[in-house]
Amino acid sequence: MSTPLTWDLGLVTVRRVGPEEAPTVLDIVQEAFGARPPLDPPAAALQETEETIATRLSSYGGLVASVDDRPVGALVMDPVGHTVYLRRFAVRPEAQQHGVAHAMVAAAVEAADGFADLTVIAREELPHNVRFWEKQGFHEVARHSPDIELRRPLRTHVVEVPQPDEMRELGERLATQLRAGDLLVLTGELGAGKTTFTQGLGTGLGVRGAVTSPTFVIARVHPSEVGGPALVHVDAYRLGGGSDPRAELDDLDLDADLDAAVTVVEWGEGLAEGLAESRLEIRIVRALTVDELIDDRDPRRVEITPVGPRWHDVDWSAVDADLHHEGATH
CATH class of the missing domain: 3.40.630.30 (Gcn5-related N-acetyltransferase (GNAT))
Known part of the structure; x- marks a missing residue:
């Protein structure tokens, strides 16, 4: 019935x-x-x-x-x-x-x-x-x-993002749920919006310095200006691909303790398991095929998958307020 x-x-x-x-x-x-x-x-x-x-x-x-x-x-x-x-x-x-x-x-x-x-x-x-x-x-x-x-x-949280400004806003809102030691593994094709998303994270965390693609420096550290965690922005594509990616990051001699920072790893699929037990796996994809595009609209779909016990108490309603989402995390 x-x-x-x-x-x-x-x-x-x-x-x-x-x-x-x-x-x-x-x-x-x-x-x-x-x-x-x-x-x-x-x-x-x-x-x-x-x-x-x-x-x-x-x-x-x-x-x-x-x-x-x-x-x-x-x-x-x-x-x-x-x-x-x-x-x-x-x-x-x-x-x-x-x-x-x-x-x-x-x-x-x-x-x-x-x-x-x-x-x-x-x-x-x-x-x-x-x-x-x-x-x-x-x-x-x-x-x-x-x-x-x-x-x-079912634990994947799917958000549709119509415009780059809203991608930045999504990152800013997610930052309110982050704390020192958190790891975000970010994947998406070139031009998908990974750096724009990370710029929003930097704004939300209140860090110093312009957040840009780390492609040519492997990693950048953005210290906090508000007494919170630093933002470590890593290009995993250029890491050596060894058996211990955490040790490779440590060998970069970053001016930050990863346990005291929020770390964002671009192109990090396949490395995340060696970095942390709990992490957010974030995948950004184009929501429309080329023949579906209308005018200048090129929306994105952001798939956020929490892994590990760290994320059980995240308030996802605060993350995607006013954005279109396709289901909550379980």
Whole structure:
């Protein structure tokens, strides 16, 4: 049966449902999947009946999204081990491109509290759908043609950043949650906004000196001007790649104690495990493909994944206030 749990996300309201809502879910699924291009083999969703949908909903339920009280989106939640599969994810054609799918993902993140991650299955023949999931923070973990399995850790906090000024503001707000000894591992392609984000961190921490790319100096130390931790900004791409990256940093003879500083390591994937047990892994990616760009808009998606016990008490609402986010950290 339906639970009273609902999410009001702007114009979209998402509610938790059970087997009694099988007719509603089936109607949305049939309309959405029926409007897709023909696939070979056909989507299994087209073979669903009220009985099979009711059976699926009897385990962990599902979600129905409504606009102006009209149901326009639905999905079934299927827990398997530590993950929750989002199955029969469907939005009526006339309601697509209006934020319904985004709202359903955000609600699914909340509804799956206690699980490790969310998983979806997408079709290779539908690259637009694959791109949507990637924009929600999902990453490919397996491929069995024509199916692609994508997964998003539930602890990942996803923020959409439309403009560079807002990237800087995001960094500034995150700085309010940081303390001495914290490590941030920052990745993203050239021009993604890593330095802009770090400039915001420097402003929020109140450090001295202009924060620029550390490419030509490997590392820079920015002392605090407000009695807080210094900011150590490192280009891991130019470290030696040895078995002890912490020792390599120490060998740089930085004028800062890393345990008394906030350390930001660019291009740090693969090195983080040797630097600290607790860290923030931050990935910045372009939210749109080249053919999706409109005018000068080139928004970014920032994926913040906390690792370790240090981050259990972080107030994420203070970090992304007034910015668009796709789910909270668990």
